[in-house]
Amino acid sequence: MFPTSASAAAVAGSGPIRLRLIGDFDVLAGSQALPVRRCGQKLLAFLAITRGSVGRPTLAGTLWPESPGARAAANLRASISRLPRPGGRQLVRSNGSRLALAEDVRVDLHEASDLITSPDAQRDPPPENWYADLLPFWEEDWVLLERERFRQSRLHALEHSSQQLREQRRFGEALQAALRALAGEPLRESAHRLVIEAHLAEGNAAEALRQYHQYRALLRTELGIAPSGEIRQLVRPLLERPED
Template identity: 45%
Template sequence: MSAVQLTVIGRFTCREGERPLLLAPRAERLMAFLSLARRPVRREELTGALWGDQPDERAAGNLRSTLWRLRRLAEQPLVEASDGYVAVAGHVRVDLWDVEAGPSPDVEQRLLAGELLPGWDDGWVEVERERFRQLRLHALEDLCAGHRRSRRFADALRLGLVAVACDPLRETAHREVIEVHLEEGNVVEALRQYDSYRRLLHSELDLAPSPAMRAVIDDYLDRVVGDDPSFRPATAPVIRASRGPAG
């Protein structure tokens, strides 16, 4: 019996083994809502969230017909309904749940897939999208740091730059990228990353990077220069992390 994989990170998809399951828009929204709820949901809550702009009788009819179709779409029903509650069937794997459960062999692939249900403008999606955004950023930074400590710099940089792209004003993401460059010995790249962030922060919020951010580069340069103030990297002059606003 083929496993069913439901994907809500990035583009919504549903597959039974290698076979894509083509869900109608109503069924997609129902499966997405149940996946984001992470629990059995009362029928009244479902009809209110998905068809709240329709009369109660019509909304209930939409739910019944959608459930009927979902039970017949795959070898096993995709949903379980009993005692007035509806839930994702136990044999269905949801990528969001896998990411939230902790490290797994494909966690990086899932984190790189994008945000939660991009393009969906339902209120119940937007709340969970922000929750996932925070989880994703922390996970990307943790994985970046782990690869850096293992000296897998290319992988670390790839994850760190995705975190920066997700939230360009997030200092900890930029700091991880800077530390990767420094561990590789790419001081100029680290300074470029710092200066780019400094200018953006000043432009958007009229703020300067934190002392902890500046200390990352300054401490590194102190270790490299040591007692030889005449030392200069071959690629560029040594400069301190600028403490003032962008020029």
């Protein structure tokens, strides 16, 4: 059984409210995790992903697509009423026929997305929340679309960060950022190229060649193709180096 809104508020107090969507779903009031039913999780996640107000009919129809309009609307009302209210605060605000997250609910997806486009993303090592997918075990269509958008933004930002860090001669951090991008998509040639470039910048020819051969074997196994001429050009001087 889930605790009532009143008991959740008593436990959580009045700490800052955080909604986590990167990795596992979680709602925190201060350090206290709040229990949220599955329907409430979907409601909060959709409002966070939309990042604005949504009309009640659109919201009900999206979250309960197989239910008739009246039933979907009733499900929406029930989901809102069952949300926890930490410190008596609402997680969702209503403006007539439209709903949105309460203004004091902080969302990790918003923070990560904003940081990706900020000047800090060009200077500093990537934060931890760039390394996981959005709600990785959810299969709703609206989650899948946002997951891929965030994944592509994250991979491009990691690669850009790797390039910037390498130019600053922060080779270890540049390598880690490139490897994180590679973990997000093992067949991504641009990430393999950045790993090789980081090794070469440090003078680690053997590591660069090892990365190239691993990528070539992966491409042959998975896709039956060879690496592009661009990445081969990076290691060509090493492959053609005469023996002592």
